[in-house]
Amino acid sequence: MRCIVTFALLLLLPLSGQDKAGTEKTPDKPQPNPTNLKVLKVTTRPEVIQIMHTFTAGLGTQCNYCHVQGNYASDENPKKETARRMIHMVQEINGKFPDGKMLVTCYTCHRGETQPKTAPEPKPPA
Numbered sequence: 548m549r550c551i552v553t554f555a556l557l558l559l560l561p562l563s564g565q566d567k568a569g570t571e572k573t574p575d576k577p578q579p580n581p582t583n584l585k586v587l588k589v590t591t592r593p594e595v596i597q598i599m600h601t602f603t604a605g606l607g608t609q610c611n612y613c614h615v616q617g618n619y620a621s622d623e624n625p626k627k628e629t630a631r632r633m634i635h636m637v638q639e640i641n642g643k644f645p646d647g648k649m650l651v652t653c654y655t656c657h658r659g660e661t662q663p664k665t666a667p668e669p670k671p672p673a
């Protein structure tokens with residue numbers, strides 16, 4: 548039995564390296580992997596999208612706050628470059644903690660706003 552499985556895997560290998568669309572049902576059009584990542588240390592589109600949702604939640608924005616409509620790889624929107632500097636900063640901050648966890652995120656400072664507060668809201672008069 549083990550032999551047959553191994554054999555089947557070997558047969559599939561040359562195919563799966565290229566494109567597995569033919570061997571598995573494809574739920575949707577296959578999404579292309581990112582082509583213009585400079586600071587994020589992931590490779591696949593689903594990984595990138597997961598991170599992007601932490602950005603929209605962290606800053607309380609939509610995707611097009613940083614991206615030109617319809618072209619995520621484009622660097623035309625200057626907010627995207629600002630965000631790259633922020634990602635780099637957050638990577639540095641987390642690197643200073645000894646346990647290797649993501650303790651500081653966009654939300655830590657931004658709290659759902661594009662401009663983080665530097666002081667608490669004034670208290671209403673008592």
Ligand code: HEC
Binds near residue numbers: 582596630
């Ligand atoms: C706060 C700014 C910001 C927001 C909001 C944001 N993105 Fe991004 N996005 C970036 C940055 C910066 C990169 C590039 C990261 C890098 O260089 O490593 C990127 C890269 C991407 C890429 C990879 C493009 C490529 O081919 O290289 C995709 C896809 C993407 N974003 C989709 C989204 C989607 C979908 C949303 C909304 C859910 C979103 N982004 C919201 C900043 C943002």
Ligand code: HEC
Binds near residue numbers: 626652654655663
């Ligand atoms: C240590 C606190 C801190 C963290 C963490 C942080 N930011 Fe920021 N961010 C700031 C501050 C402060 C500003 C305002 C800077 C200014 O006005 O010049 C800012 C501004 C921005 C802006 C520009 C907003 C504008 O109004 O133009 C973007 C985009 C942004 N941050 C994205 C991110 C993303 C994405 C993350 C997570 C990867 C992140 N930030 C994490 C502090 C932080």
